[in-house]
Amino acid sequence: MTFSIVGYDPTTGDLGVAVASKFLAVGSVVSWAQAEAGAIATQSYANMSFGPNGLALLAQGQSAEATLDQLLAADEGREQRQVGVVDAQGNAATWTGNACHGWAGGRIGAGYAAQGNILTGADVVDAMATAFEQTQGELAERLLAALLAGDQAGGDQRGRQSAALYVARKGGAYGGVLDRYIDLRVDDHQNPVPELGRLLGLHRFYLTPPKTDDLLLIDAELAREIQTMLQHFGYYQGELSGDYDAVTHAALQAYGGVENLEERLVSATHIDRQVLNYLREHFVR
Incomplete structure (x- = not known):
């Protein structure tokens, strides 16, 4: 019941996820990323084990497609799942099970996978993909642009409630110790995606070192x-x-x-x- 995009930036090595849904605190369920490994969005009756298990496989050098195949092979509920994966080489894979609620589907491109279910239509995912491909700047801004485009195209047909943005960068966290570069969540809001954009602006001011x-x-x-x-x-x-x-x-x-x-x-x-x-x-x- 969600639309999301996972992405990779070959210039910085950033890996991340942006997601929105008519679901409370969607970022606490869907978003998984690890520097130098990959990023995963797990949604639609989400199997949260896909997050840590998938990142472990990616960290071992498995490709996005091979990781997705292994996760699905071990899951009896795979036909209800929707998953997007991108690895640290920019390879992407997406899966939409036959039992996902319509409209449901995904699209992959260079360095990203966009997917969603219970959407107003395929144009939501198409808008996300186009925005990601055409937006300049860091991965966080490109992911947010994709999310905004999907939201404006109709998004989740049930309405809006939460959104999240997670980007991993080696040593990118506050203090330079961990890889949690950007971790922003709007857990319950009437217009969560624009609110997420406001928070990213604050993050850039308070927590992003100047050029x-x-x-x-x-x-x-x-x-x-x-x-x-x-x-x-x-x-x-x-x-x-x-x-x-x-x-x-x-x-x-x-x-x-x-x-x-x-x-x-x-x-x-x-x-x-x-x-x-x-x-x-x-x-x-």
């Missing part, structure tokens, strides 16, 4: 402005010298720690444009 082009050199004028704002917020007690010294830097780091901006404070000589805008907006208020 080099986003960093501004802190000259004397900018240093004085930063000191003024940090003094106003109570983090800097020194002179407004225009010297971005260790004390000023420490004050900015302290402010960022409280405001959850630490992932964007990556330089001792530069400041991220978005952090600077955040400071200015809150200073004005």
Whole structure:
């Protein structure tokens, strides 16, 4: 009772799943991904064991198709299942059992598999595939674009309730330890897919490190402005010298720690444009 897409990005190695459904907390059931292994969407009377068991097979070097074949061969309820799999080489496979509720079906392409059941029609999956193929940017944005396209094409014929986006990247998690790069869920909402897009925007601000082009050199004028704002917020007690010294830097780091901006404070000589805008907006208020 769901539509989903699994995808792979050959540039970054990202692997992920985007899913939406008239089902409470659909991401807690459908979405499975592991860096350098693959991604799996298991739905339609979902056999959740397909997630960990399938990722184990993919991590051993099995292809998406071979993994799917092994999962289905061991499942007596296979004709009720729907599954999408993509491996770390971009090979994709999808399965829709004969007992899935209509409209049900899937489509594969380079680096992705899109599928759904109890949909308004085949155009939902077609729209997802087209959006994924035509959207530029990171895998998360491409998966979200596909989900939005499927939602706008009609989505789940029963209505809307939840959506989720999960992307695995080696060392991509907060703190750089695990592979949980993006893990966002809208568990119960009247319009969950657009809400998921809003959350991804927040994730990009708070939890995605800035690119080099986003960093501004802190000259004397900018240093004085930063000191003024940090003094106003109570983090800097020194002179407004225009010297971005260790004390000023420490004050900015302290402010960022409280405001959850630490992932964007990556330089001792530069400041991220978005952090600077955040400071200015809150200073004005």
